[in-house]
Amino acid sequence: MNLPNLLTALRFLLIPVYIGVFASGHMIPAFLVVVAAGVTDVLDGYIARKFGQVTPAGEMLDPLADKLMLITVIVSLLVSGHISWWAAGAMFLRDLGMIAGGLFAHFRGKKNVPANWMGKLTTVLFYFAIMFIFFEAPFAHTYLWVVIAFSFLTSFVYLLSYKTLNGQAETPSGHA
Numbered sequence: 800m801n802l803p804n805l806l807t808a809l810r811f812l813l814i815p816v817y818i819g820v821f822a823s824g825h826m827i828p829a830f831l832v833v834v835a836a837g838v839t840d841v842l843d844g845y846i847a848r849k850f851g852q853v854t855p856a857g858e859m860l861d862p863l864a865d866k867l868m869l870i871t872v873i874v875s876l877l878v879s880g881h882i883s884w885w886a887a888g889a890m891f892l893r894d895l896g897m898i899a900g901g902l903f904a905h906f907r908g909k910k911n912v913p914a915n916w917m918g919k920l921t922t923v924l925f926y927f928a929i930m931f932i933f934f935e936a937p938f939a940h941t942y943l944w945v946v947i948a949f950s951f952l953t954s955f956v957y958l959l960s961y962k963t964l965n966g967q968a969e970t971p972s973g974h975a
Contacts, residue, residue, distance in 0.1 A: 889947045
């Protein structure tokens, strides 16, 4: 257990903290918990790369912690009426697709595509969308849909990168 993995573990622990704060109706403190999770995400990645502390566990748990936090935030905003079913559904579809794709690659012994600038930008844009929703900016929902569209574009780029990294997908008969 190294510092980056401890920061990832902290991000998992922040999920129930966020739920409790959000459920109590404290929107700004709830948003600050989301920001704290984002900061731990940036820090754990930076420390892991800078000091050579990248581990297989960290490579798997870091994106899982990110996705679980984002899914928790989406569900809380949906249940509280801050976002529509359509927006939540689109975000879930994209995230579940990314999780399923990562698991598929892992269990098939394929190489996973490392995070690229588009994926990192998508995460930052989602944090801004969440902030705009929490602070009830008038353009928040339009901005959210722009970010959702960009996230699907990012997923498509990851899919192309995956195919390039692992060779073309095989047909069910095992032929390329």
